[in-house]
Amino acid sequence: MATMPASASDLLKSFKLKTKQQELLIRVSILCLVYILAFITRLFSVLRYESMIHEFDPYFNYRTTLYLTENGFYDFWNWFDYESWYPLGRIVGGTLYPGLMVTAVLIYRILRFLRFAVHIREVCVLTAPFFASNTTLVAYFFGKEIWDSGAGLVAAILIAICPGYISRSVAGSYDNEGVAIFALLFTFYVFVKAVNTGSLAWSLVSAFGYFYMVSAWGGYVFIINLIPLYVLVFYFLDWVKHMLSDTKLFQAFLRITVTCAVAVGGIALGLGMVSGYISPWTGRFYSLLDPTYAKDHIPIIASVSEHQPTAWSSFMFDFHILLFLFPAGLYFCFKRLSDATIFIVMYGLTSMYFAGVMVRLILVATPAVCLISAIAVSATVKNLTVLLRSKNKVVQTGSTKRSGGSQSSSKALLDQSQPFQKNGAIALLFGAFYLLSRYATHCTWVTSEAYSSPSIVLAARGAHGNRVIFDDYREAYFWLRQNTPQDAKVMSWWDYGYQITAMGNRTVIVDNNTWNNTHIATVGRAMSSYEDEAIEIIRSLDVDYVLVVFGGVTGYSSDDINKFLWMVRIGGGVFPVIKEPDYLVNGEYRVDKGAAPKMLNCLMYKLCYYRFGEMMTEYGKPPGYDRARGVEIGNKDVKLEHLEEAFTTSNWIVRIYRVKPPNNRCEI
């Protein structure tokens, strides 16, 4: 036993590592581990289900990537898609952001060149985790640029597992944000590097980074607005610094300006909105300034669940301890104000404002929050460990030759309250480690429970605790693919459009691109009318099949009946014949016996509850008990005149109806 430690230290000594090299080794190994961690923490759904594309938008991206691999870039860039938005079609080439698809195809070509026989779908599924790992590296360099390498390491770790980022970059979430956050952070890092070094070459790299960002995501607007704002603030502060040569005056000036600016900005914004003067931005971006705008004027934007204002619980869920480390980091940044820290403070404050307005934008705030929190953690831990180490040195050396006079006096004070300081520092360090470990646990739990669901495959716990998988969506889409004519047109609500074209390979009427509000309103009108009126619209659109999603048997709550009021609102926004109060009873939305007569006889109700009246869904409840709404339905005797049932999936989640050809005319 005595020889073991001796041989270990001999082993270390044989490496002959100096302190700097040891430090380098530690840093590189931490970065490697963080890189791997960021990748594998996003693989939950691949391990639980299979390697497939999640949600709705990624299916469109996957379909376009498939087209790009098969047909080459020129055809992709000039592609007119006649299989969606029938009969209008869609100009795909000019209306999408090609960065993601081009990146995935580039990776695919490189892997193929190295003779790895991968399918493009695997590359698409794993693109987002790969870029998340790259983002951690960029975060390390950025943190090093702003503060020091310790902060960089903490930033890399924090952003590797932060749920705000994981939510949009999990394996299978093949969406623009996966690549765009990497481009965003890279552009910002290179920009700050250019400001710090003053070299034009770095600014050229930042221009290329910005070009990549523009090709990847619509969020480039944030960069192009933040950078001029930063330049303005920076030059203003520089000018003031010149004017007030005394630093104390400058700090006081900072405090006063910040409070005044906030007050004046708030008043100006309020005045501008009240007088109607501020409105030059388009709908989606304007709703960032005035969150109530979309609800009144553009129901389609208001209906997207990701565009709702953020609740505190979402912030806590996505950020955990970073939420209170953020103000602490801001304090440290203000203490040591430099070009880079001004930038990160501005980035943090503006992105947190926008994150408060729209849930989806928590993603943009995540890198800033991680970086600033990393500064707080790193500075605190550094101060505490300095306290721990310096105490020993004061006892041993006692000489004041190295430190200045004031420092020696403070160390003398330290001397007197020595044991207190040391114990306090150790306790605080343990507290910090405990917090960070709770953060890691929380992030892993959140990733596993909330953000790894593919949305197209549903899972639930059976009566005996076993896992039950509902694969109804894919069942329905593959039925469509194999049992309908090639040129069949499918009408459904716009949520499912991308999935139907990608997996069912059939033409749809409306899809998730939502570029034509009138077309969507036509579909909404058809779904909310009586069957006789609806069939006119259906025949005018040349529809062959109608698809609805119904959760009454399984208790699935994101079905079309719960989304129905949005269909009514959007349809009613364009066709005033559809009035929302017709479907409500005393302002309440019901489907049971007390529901409005128009609700009980509209097309959506009939299609969802056809043959449901005889179904026993739960033991002890009457037949026709809707498990998602928790009530017994009002109209159990549903008869369809112009449509017939074509297919219902095994758990009744997706129901497909065929449009019958018009009847023969009879003289009698």
Add this chain to the structure above:
Amino acid sequence: MGRTSSTKEDAGALFHSLRSAYAATPVNLKIIDLYVGFAIFTALIQVVYMAMVGSFPFNSFLSGVLSCVGTAVLAVCLRIQVNKENKEFKDLPPERAFADFVLCNLVLHLVIMNFLG
């Protein structure tokens, strides 16, 4: 009477002192200043032309004006980096500054040519 003549003398003295201070700057900086002036002047001519003729291919107008403004900004950066009186750029060789300037101009004009439409 006395006041106007004194302001005239002041203006004259100011102008002369500015001129003599400027004459003391090295030749290479004066060349860069001339280039910046030329670029801004070209941008102004384009704006006046647009005001007369109308802005129909707006792409072209934007790309013309932005190429002038962009190259002026890059020339100003070059001037800052080459100026021997700037302490922060003491150890930057002027050849490197000029190479950066040329490279950035190349990329700028590549983008402009693409945007001309």
